[in-house]
Amino acid sequence: MKLLAVTACPTGIAHTYIAAEKLKQAATEKGIDIKVETRGSIGVENALTQAEIEAADGIIIAADKDVEPGRFHGKRVLMVSVQDAIHKTDELFQRFLDGEVPVYESKAQKQPEKADDSENQTTKSGAAASESKIKKYVYRDLMNGVSYMIPFVVIGGLLIALSLGLGGVPTPDGFVIPEHSIWKKVNEVGTTGFMFMVPILAGFIAMSIADRPGLAPGMIGGYIAANGHFYNSEAGAGFIGGILAGFLAGYIAKGIKQLPVPKMLQPIMPILVIPLFTSLLVALIFIYVVGTPISMLMESLTHFLSEMEGTSKLILGLILGAMVAFDMGGAVNKVAFLFGAAMIGEGNPYIMGSLAAGICTPPLGMGLATLINQKKYEPEELDAGKAAIAMGLVGITEGAIPFASRDPLRVIPCIMAGSMVASAIAMLGQVSDNVPHGGPVMILFQAIGNVPVFLLAILCGTLVTAFSVNFLKKPVQNDS
Numbered sequence: 001m002k003l004l005a006v007t008a009c010p011t012g013i014a015h016t017y018i019a020a021e022k023l024k025q026a027a028t029e030k031g032i033d034i035k036v037e038t039r040g041s042i043g044v045e046n047a048l049t050q051a052e053i054e055a056a057d058g059i060i061i062a063a064d065k066d067v068e069p070g071r072f073h074g075k076r077v078l079m080v081s082v083q084d085a086i087h088k089t090d091e092l093f094q095r096f097l098d099g100e101v102p103v104y105e106s107k108a109q110k111q112p113e114k115a116d117d118s119e120n121q122t123t124k125s126g127a128a129a130s131e132s133k134i135k136k137y138v139y140r141d142l143m144n145g146v147s148y149m150i151p152f153v154v155i156g157g158l159l160i161a162l163s164l165g166l167g168g169v170p171t172p173d174g175f176v177i178p179e180h181s182i183w184k185k186v187n188e189v190g191t192t193g194f195m196f197m198v199p200i201l202a203g204f205i206a207m208s209i210a211d212r213p214g215l216a217p218g219m220i221g222g223y224i225a226a227n228g229h230f231y232n233s234e235a236g237a238g239f240i241g242g243i244l245a246g247f248l249a250g251y252i253a254k255g256i257k258q259l260p261v262p263k264m265l266q267p268i269m270p271i272l273v274i275p276l277f278t279s280l281l282v283a284l285i286f287i288y289v290v291g292t293p294i295s296m297l298m299e300s301l302t303h304f305l306s307e308m309e310g311t312s313k314l315i316l317g318l319i320l321g322a323m324v325a326f327d328m329g330g331a332v333n334k335v336a337f338l339f340g341a342a343m344i345g346e347g348n349p350y351i352m353g354s355l356a357a358g359i360c361t362p363p364l365g366m367g368l369a370t371l372i373n374q375k376k377y378e379p380e381e382l383d384a385g386k387a388a389i390a391m392g393l394v395g396i397t398e399g400a401i402p403f404a405s406r407d408p409l410r411v412i413p414c415i416m417a418g419s420m421v422a423s424a425i426a427m428l429g430q431v432s433d434n435v436p437h438g439g440p441v442m443i444l445f446q447a448i449g450n451v452p453v454f455l456l457a458i459l460c461g462t463l464v465t466a467f468s469v470n471f472l473k474k475p476v477q478n479d480s
Contacts (some may be wrong), residue, residue: 001032001033001055001057001058001097001098002032002033002034002038002055002057002402003027003032003033003034003057003058003059003060004035004036004037004052004053004056004058004060005020005023005034005036005037005060005061005062005085005097005205006034006036006037006038006048006058006059006060006061006062006063006067007019007020007037007038007062007063007082007085008038008040008056008062008063008064008067008082009040009063009064009065009329010064010065010083010139010140010143010144010146010147010334011041011143011147011150011329011334012040012041012042012079012097012147012395013040013041013329013398014329014391014396014397014398015080015082015083015086015329015330015401016039016040017039017040017060017074017397018086018117018401018402019062019082019085019086019259020036020038020396022085022086022405023036023060023062023085023087023089023092023153024036025089025150026089026090026093027093030090030093031464032093033063033128034168035048035052035109035211035466036306037064037190039063039067040149041047041062041147043398050071051249053071056075056130057074057076058071058075058077058095058096058101059075059077059078059094059104060077060080060085061062061077061078061079061080061126061146062080062081062082062084062085063079063081064081064139064140064143065143065208065293066137066140066208066459069104069106070266071372071436072104072106073102073104073105073106074104074105075103075104076101076102076104077101077102077104078095078096078101080092083256083330084404085329086401087405089219090116094235095187096165098254099465100477102183102184106455110395112342114368121158122344126223127303131408136436137329138247139248139302139363139420140208141188141205141208141209141247141250141333142205143210144205144207144208144452145200145201145202145203145204145205145242145243145246146201146337146338147204148200148201148203148204149197149200149201149204149341150197150341150436152193152194152197152200152293152433153193153194153197153220153341153344153345153435154193154436154437155193155195156189156190156193156194156197157190157193157194157214157344157434157435157447158190158434158435158445158447159187159189159190159193159436160185160187160190160191160194160409160434160449161190162190162445162446163177163183163184163186163187164177164187164434165446165447166183167181167182167183167184167186167187181311189209190334190405194344194345196228197226197239197242197341197342197345198223198225198236198238198239198241198242198345199218199219199220199222199223199224199226199242200219200222201222201239201243201246201417202218202219202221202222202225202243202245202246202249203215203216203218203219203222203244203246203249203350204251204252204425205218205246205247205249206218206219206245206246206250206394206436207245207248207250208250208252209246209247209249209250209253209254210249210250210253210257210274211270212248212270213253213256213257213270213271213275213278214249214253214254214274214278215250216250216275216279216280217248217253217275217279217282218245218250220279220282220283221245221246221248221249221282221283221286222241222242222245222246223232224241224245224282224283224287225237225238225245225284225286225291225294226238226239226241226244228292228295229377230283230287230290231285231286231288231291231292231295231379232292233291233295233296234299234347236295236298237286237291237294237295237298237387238294238295238342238345238346239338239341239342239343239345240294240296240297240298241286241290241291241294241298243297244290244294245286247278247279248282248285248286249278249282249357251283252278252281253274253278255276255429256273256274256277256278257268257269257270257274258380261273263418263433265401267366269422270441298346302343302346302347302348303308304341305348305351308468310313310381313427314424314427314428315429316351316354316427317420317425317426317427318424319439319445320336320340320351320355320358320417320419320423320427321354321358321359321416321420321421321422321424321461322361322416322419322420322421323334323335323336323360323410323417324337324355324397324423325361325362325397325415325416325418325419325420326398326412326416327411328362328397328398328400328401328404328415329396329397329398329401333416334395336355337355337359337436338384340349340352340353340354340355340433340436341436343476344433344434344436349432349433349449350427350430350431350437352428352432352433352436353426353430353431353432353433353448353449353450353454354423354424354426354427354431355423355429355433355438356395356426356433356437356438356439356442356454356459357422357425357426357438357454357457357461358419358420358422358423358426358437358438358459359394359395359397359419359438359439360392360393360397360422360438360440360476361387361393361396361397361399361415361418361419361422361435361458361461361462361464361465362387362399362418362419362465363391363392363394363396363399363400363420363461364388364392364393364458364462364465365387365392365414365415365418365461365462365464365465365469366388366391366399366411366415366465366466366469367385367386367387367388367389367392367398367466368389368402368462368463368466368472369385369401369466369467369469370382370384370385370388371385372466372470373470374475375476376470376473376474376476377473377476378406378476380402381402381403381406384403386433387399388400388402388403392439392462393439393440394437394439394441395441395442396477396478400423410469410473411469412467414465414469415465416474417462417464417465417468418461418462418463418464418465418466418468419465420461421457421460421461421464422457422458422460422461422462423454423457423461425453425460426453426454426457427458428475429450429453429454429457430449430450430453431449431450431453431457432448432449432450432452433448434447434449435448437446440455442455
């Protein structure tokens with residue numbers, strides 16, 4: 001059997017490639033010939049050719065974003081999430097072997113009657129399925145915006161951190177960069193990177209919903225959301241406003257696209273009519289309706305977080321740690337990450353500091369666990385442990401996935417416990433992180449404040465994970 005696969009996660013950093021490796025490994029074990037196209041943050045790699053598609057017995061699309069499925073028209077296609085490709089690999093191949101995978105028909109190439117049948121079947125599928133689809137699309141659109149936003153925040157944060165670390169002069173009020181220093185310009189460039197954060201987030205959310213006609217209105221709406229002077233507010237509506245602006249622009253543009261128009265107007269619809277009217281509507285809605293309430297909410301949230309002390313800080317740290325470890329780069333992890341990244345822009349880098357410690361402890365803890373007691377792990381897990389340590393050092397939580405997918409009931413609670421300890425210590429110790437990323441590597445970029453507590457938090461979280469998981473696991477020869 002010859003199969004092809006496409007893997008793509010919203011951010012295109014880790015899950016895309018882990019899913020590809022899982023599929024290759026399982027295919028080798030079953031004697032199946034497979035080629036996997038990856039669509040990560042660096043673009044399309046190992047692209048499938050038309051000849052390969054025609055010769056294939058079937059295609060697995062493991063993606064949480066659009067990957068142009070129309071090219072697979074007439075082939076047996078199995079569409080699943082990236083998580084399914086990682087955790088249910090054998091099950092996916094078995095469906096092909098059992099002949100349970102349907103032939104895919106592209107909407108563009110369907111006959112009208114078939115399209116109508118498909119719509120009727122969709123209507124009959126029930127409210128639960130529709131709700132699940134809506135959640136999937138909302139998550140996909142949001143993560144599309146986040147994936148394009150991340151480079152701007154990373155660049156901005158790193159430049160600000162480097163300028164303060166290398167060019168800052170200590171004063172009673174903190175580090176100050178001399179006015180005529182080159183590092184002052186570097187700091188301004190970093191600030192510019194942050195300025196793009198909300199417009200880019202909103203623009204690419206809208207583009208995910210409505211394609212190119214939604215991009216400009218989304219970015220314009222995001223800029224309005226981030227600048228409170230449009231609606232007489234001292235503070236902007238922040239990332240919450242950007243998300244709302246992106247979805248508003250996307251669905252308004254999508255709605256206008258579906259309106260029947262004369263053929264004469266169709267060529268100018270996507271480049272003039274849709275962007276113009278969508279931008280105007282989003283701007284008016286933000287300026288006169290939702291801008292002020294959301295900016296007040298952001299001000300209250302930022303003030304609340306900055307005023308947190310003692311027990312409340314501990315609870316927040318525990319919650320953030322549990323979220324980043326729970327699904328190791330999945331939806332819950334990304335919600336916490338987005339919150340931390342947004343708070344950097346709001347002048348509160350301590351949320352990201354807490355996350356930065358919790359992000360890296362799952363892979364570091366599992367890697368250490370394999371070194372402490374090798375008898376409790378399979379040979380491939382021992383190899384994965386070495387890779388996990390390397391991934392943990394650079395803040396990639398997904399390094400713990402191979403262990404969690406094999407033994408979730410023991411591993412996931414332990415990595416959550418370790419991340420909760422690390423995040424809580426970092427939160428109580430006022431660890432700051434000016435870059436939306438984690439792991440010890442961020443120390444090299446001058447991004448971490450209070451480095452000793454940061455390292456202590458990571459060490460404690462790593463030890464908690466390693467010893468707790470080894471306590472629960474049995475030697476492999478006795479493990480059922």
